[in-house]
Amino acid sequence: MSDSRPQRPRLAVKLLDERLRDFMPRYATLGSAGMDLRALLDEPLVLEPGQCELVRTGLAIHIGDPGLAGLILPRSGLGHKHGIVLGNLVGLIDSDYQGELMISTWNRGTDTFVLEPFERLAQYVLVPVVQAELEVVDEFEASLRGEGGFGSSGRH
Numbered sequence: 001m002s003d004s005r006p007q008r009p010r011l012a013v014k015l016l017d018e019r020l021r022d023f024m025p026r027y028a029t030l031g032s033a034g035m036d037l038r039a040l041l042d043e044p045l046v047l048e049p050g051q052c053e054l055v056r057t058g059l060a061i062h063i064g065d066p067g068l069a070g071l072i073l074p075r076s077g078l079g080h081k082h083g084i085v086l087g088n089l090v091g092l093i094d095s096d097y098q099g100e101l102m103i104s105t106w107n108r109g110t111d112t113f114v115l116e117p118f119e120r121l122a123q124y125v126l127v128p129v130v131q132a133e134l135e136v137v138d139e140f141e142a143s144l145r146g147e148g149g150f151g152s153s154g155r156h
């Protein structure tokens with residue numbers, strides 16, 4: 001039987017800490033959209049309500065292709081149950097970024113949260129990107145919507 005799954009892009013990864021060898025990000029299931037990123041910590045990190053800290057991942061991933069980008073997104077369970085989300089809401093990783101992936105970790109909840117070393121903290125999603133050329137014009141071709149926005153559709 002032939003394998004019809006599309007080929008996965010191969011991304012170059014540097015492990016900035018040898019301990020990461022045992023904790024490489026991976027897709028948990030065949031259909032997972034993201035790979036979990038773990039907190040590279042030497043000891044538990046206490047996050048008081050409202051506190052935001054930049055947490056290392058120990059990973060540098062060079063995407064290399066301007067037609068791709070990385071997104072760092074919160075994990076639903078941590079975000080919903082514990083209020084642990086991202087200080088920048090979403091992390092956008094440029095294809096030419098070669099530095100360490102960092103996770104802005106924000107306790108937006110009301111309880112103290114203790115982040116354990118190598119806990120799965122966020123997820124990394126590779127997405128297609130299209131770069132645009134901006135062309136200055138005086139007028140746009142007419143469209144049905146025109147300049148209407150912010151709930152304007154459906155009004156009479």
Ligand SMILES: O=c1ccn([C@H]2C[C@H](O)[C@@H](COP(=O)(O)OP(=O)(O)OP(=O)(O)O)O2)c(=O)[nH]1
Nearest residue numbers: 072088090091092093094097100101102103104
């Ligand atoms: O959650 C994040 C967001 C970004 N980055 C890295 C990768 C990204 O390519 C780079 C720059 O991010 P961004 O463009 O969002 O930040 P900026 O404030 O505009 O910085 P710069 O001037 O370096 O573009 O920082 C992370 O490691 N984690």
Ligand SMILES: [Mg+2]
Nearest residue numbers: 092093094097
């Ligand atoms: Mg930028």
